Amino acid sequence: MHTAGGAPAVEAVGLVKRYGRTTALNGLDLTVGQGTVTAVLGPNGAGKTTAVESCEGYRVPDAGRLRVLGLDPVADAAALRPRIGVMLQDDGVYPGVRAVEMLRHMARLHAHPLDVDDLVERLGLGACGRTPYRRLSGGQRRRLALALAVVGRPELVFLDEPTAGLDPQARHATWDLIRELRGDGVTVVLTTHHMEEAEELSDDVAIVDAGRVIAAGSPAELCRGGNADVLRFTGRPGLDLVSLRQALPAGSEAGEPSPGSYRITGDVDPRLLATVTAWCAQHGVLADRITTQRHTLEDVFLELTGKELRS
Numbered sequence: 001m002h003t004a005g006g007a008p009a010v011e012a013v014g015l016v017k018r019y020g021r022t023t024a025l026n027g028l029d030l031t032v033g034q035g036t037v038t039a040v041l042g043p044n045g046a047g048k049t050t051a052v053e054s055c056e057g058y059r060v061p062d063a064g065r066l067r068v069l070g071l072d073p074v075a076d077a078a079a080l081r082p083r084i085g086v087m088l089q090d091d092g093v094y095p096g097v098r099a100v101e102m103l104r105h106m107a108r109l110h111a112h113p114l115d116v117d118d119l120v121e122r123l124g125l126g127a128c129g130r131t132p133y134r135r136l137s138g139g140q141r142r143r144l145a146l147a148l149a150v151v152g153r154p155e156l157v158f159l160d161e162p163t164a165g166l167d168p169q170a171r172h173a174t175w176d177l178i179r180e181l182r183g184d185g186v187t188v189v190l191t192t193h194h195m196e197e198a199e200e201l202s203d204d205v206a207i208v209d210a211g212r213v214i215a216a217g218s219p220a221e222l223c224r225g226g227n228a229d230v231l232r233f234t235g236r237p238g239l240d241l242v243s244l245r246q247a248l249p250a251g252s253e254a255g256e257p258s259p260g261s262y263r264i265t266g267d268v269d270p271r272l273l274a275t276v277t278a279w280c281a282q283h284g285v286l287a288d289r290i291t292t293q294r295h296t297l298e299d300v301f302l303e304l305t306g307k308e309l310r311s
Ligand SMILES: Nc1ncnc2c1ncn2[C@@H]1O[C@H](COP(=O)(O)OP(=O)(O)OP(=O)(O)O)[C@@H](O)[C@H]1O
Pocket: 019, 022, 023, 024, 042, 043, 044, 045, 046, 047, 048, 049, 050, 051
């Protein structure tokens, strides 16, 4: 976990939350450092929303210990709410209210709000500022929800899938805003299904599956663990893999997943590349299309959580 110093912004230990026979949180441990961006990732139904909404005080865990900015989200809700920003879900918004009116209203409730006009401009809400909420598109609602979450200049903001359904321009504007919040010392906890978003934005990642955090660390730390990187090349089919394997450093593996297409796993470093090209030269093989592939967060995610669809 990264931290800009001080006590963690969020500290969850052994959280349990059951809905009837469904166990949504099954001993979830999560620590979020102050001033960091933490991405909570997980397959559908993993428990991300339940975890985030517990931190916001909207769900009450059945067991475990939870502190947000040092407070109990339920018992200390009155003290905590003004200090956190939350992306509202659609329900609960009066359908006739106009986007900018809503933002101005929310800004007035806070002592040091952000500049509403600037926020409207940055999130591209100008054109729809006077549109009643019910006529906003899905993407416009998402951007408004983000603006409402941050307008009060919270110390800690929870963003549940902030870029779901956004076009690339709006996604980049959202990313810029999140980076700026972080620059201002705001702690950001976001859930996302976009691995490149997590890699791009976050200091720390927590991968949740079946109600538990199964891996946590910086994107770089997580990508260093797990399976090896991959080197691929094409050449004539049926190369002598036994000989190639003998030439490779210990811990590497060579295969021919389809005729003439070779895949080598291991620590893909300059030495491995030199070994493979030297072996090819010795055996009269013109290796074509040599590529190396770094292990991505998506690879790590799929390795840890499996490839089957979740209900
Ligand atoms: N209010 C509720 N009543 C009953 N079951 C619920 C309720 N909310 C969530 N669940 C169940 O708890 C589990 C965790 O749900 P949760 O919404 O926290 O997952 P998630 O990781 O946010 O999923 P997604 O990525 O699909 O949004 C799921 O099995 C879900 O069906």
